[in-house]
Amino acid sequence: MAERVSNYENTNRLFDKAANAIDLPEDERLLLKTPFREVQVEVPLRMSNGHIEVFLGYRVQHNMARGPMKGGLRYHPHVDIDEARSLASLMTWKTALVDIPFGGAKGGITCDPALMTLTELEHLTRRFTTRIGLAWGLHTDIPAPDVNTNAQVMAWIMDEYSQRYGYTPGIVTGKPLALGGSPGREAATGRGVSIITREACLEFGIELKGARVAIQGFGNVGSWTARLLAEMGARVVAVSDFSGGLYCSDGLPVEDLFRHAAMTRTIGGFGSGEAISNEDLLGLDCDILIPAALGGAITQENARDVKTRMIVEAANSPITTIADAILEERGIPIVPDILANAGGVTVSYFEWVQNVQVFTWDEARVNEQLEKIMSRAYQNVIGVMRDKNVRMRTAAFMIAIARVAEAERLRGGF
Numbered sequence: 001m002a003e004r005v006s007n008y009e010n011t012n013r014l015f016d017k018a019a020n021a022i023d024l025p026e027d028e029r030l031l032l033k034t035p036f037r038e039v040q041v042e043v044p045l046r047m048s049n050g051h052i053e054v055f056l057g058y059r060v061q062h063n064m065a066r067g068p069m070k071g072g073l074r075y076h077p078h079v080d081i082d083e084a085r086s087l088a089s090l091m092t093w094k095t096a097l098v099d100i101p102f103g104g105a106k107g108g109i110t111c112d113p114a115l116m117t118l119t120e121l122e123h124l125t126r127r128f129t130t131r132i133g134l135a136w137g138l139h140t141d142i143p144a145p146d147v148n149t150n151a152q153v154m155a156w157i158m159d160e161y162s163q164r165y166g167y168t169p170g171i172v173t174g175k176p177l178a179l180g181g182s183p184g185r186e187a188a189t190g191r192g193v194s195i196i197t198r199e200a201c202l203e204f205g206i207e208l209k210g211a212r213v214a215i216q217g218f219g220n221v222g223s224w225t226a227r228l229l230a231e232m233g234a235r236v237v238a239v240s241d242f243s244g245g246l247y248c249s250d251g252l253p254v255e256d257l258f259r260h261a262a263m264t265r266t267i268g269g270f271g272s273g274e275a276i277s278n279e280d281l282l283g284l285d286c287d288i289l290i291p292a293a294l295g296g297a298i299t300q301e302n303a304r305d306v307k308t309r310m311i312v313e314a315a316n317s318p319i320t321t322i323a324d325a326i327l328e329e330r331g332i333p334i335v336p337d338i339l340a341n342a343g344g345v346t347v348s349y350f351e352w353v354q355n356v357q358v359f360t361w362d363e364a365r366v367n368e369q370l371e372k373i374m375s376r377a378y379q380n381v382i383g384v385m386r387d388k389n390v391r392m393r394t395a396a397f398m399i400a401i402a403r404v405a406e407a408e409r410l411r412g413g414f
């Protein structure tokens with residue numbers, strides 16, 4: 001029977017497993033699971049063909065016990081309130097796990113940017129900002145890029161918000177450098193994934209040099225992860241995006257592929273490598289499988305076909321809970337999303353700090369601090385995993401939930 005569980009329910013199942021392990025009282029569970037605030041807006045837009053289309057935009061602010069809420073904005077046809085709730089909650093656990101002073105939020109617009117002109121996208125972004133911006137704030141909620149949003153989209157948001165509320169570069173992160181973005185932010189999520197992959201290889205007995213890596217998704221996260229793992233000596237044997245996949249047993253020419261994708265926004269049309277499907281990529285015999293596209297890539301339908309020695313979740317929620325249980329039973333270690341992809345929000349935090357202080361760091365400082373924070377979080381997770389004899393995902397959630405619960409208790413006010 002097919003799995004029919006909402007995204008939010010999926011995330012809450014992971015939460016409950018860890019909450020059981022730390023004996024979190026029932027009333028505190030409810031407090032931590034319930035989103036703080038949810039906003040939905042109508043975004044009407046006159047398209048270039050003269051017709052008005054009505055889009056829906058969302059922002060779910062999950063928890064702010066540890067600081068302003070932080071999380072990406074996604075532009076995709078599948079964006080809905082359930083997905084935003086699930087991803088907002090993951091952001092709460094992610095920021096707590098890496099111990100940066102933020103809570104969690106997430107949002108986006110149900111739309112297909114591939115079918116829109118740049119001008120339509122700009123107007124959509126500006127109208128969305130006008131309507132939902134009253135729920136944002138430098139010390140309340142700070143959006144960032146996610147699927148199909150980038151530095152240009154963040155620039156439009158910053159400009160629109162600043163026109164209304166006064167110059168506020170720190171209202172979004174992931175901005176272009178010329179507008180107060182941080183050096184190293186574009187690569188940050190992939191850099192974090194590669195740092196955590198390097199460490200996890202040591203734990204699970206995989207030699208990173210020469211390891212065969214397959215990466216699903218070649219956008220911001222997938223392409224930077226490929227590039228940085230190749231720099232560390234791994235062999236990126238397969239990558240894919242919406243257009244399909246490429247395979248080469250000796251390793252793909254990652255730098256050339258990176259440049260090609262940066263110019264054309266796809267790996268399609270690249271001159272080398274054998275064509276494979278996305279399903280083939282997920283079932284490839286490899287050492288490290290990195291889903292870096294959308295959620296729900298590995299399900300109960302394909303979890304038994306996975307033939308890797310380790311999975312690193314660069315995407316958010318790429319494995320459904322039933323698939324997760326199948327992979328656990330099969331003994332395939334999984335490095336969870338809230339640890340693996342936390343590099344993005346960590347450097348977003350550095351960007352916000354720089355904006356608030358009006359003082360710019362250089363890239364070396366950003367990367368050094370990122371390495372420190374990611375390594376510390378990794379060591380914390382491994383420590384709990386060994387001490388409590390739990391999986392890495394449960395250990396990560398246990399640490400995060402305990403931190404947010406403590407902050408809620410100390411603040412009180414119920």
Ligand code: NAD
Nearest residue numbers: 146147148189217218219220221241242293315316341344
């Ligand atoms: P992106 O829009 O830059 O790239 C998404 C990639 O996935 C593209 O290459 C796209 O072609 C590909 N893709 C889409 N559908 C696919 C399919 N069915 N099969 C294979 N590939 C497909 O997005 P991104 O920012 O790289 O985000 C990717 C994932 O990482 C998301 O789950 C996102 O939530 C997560 N994430 C992103 C960041 C960040 O800083 N951007 C931070 C943490 C987590």
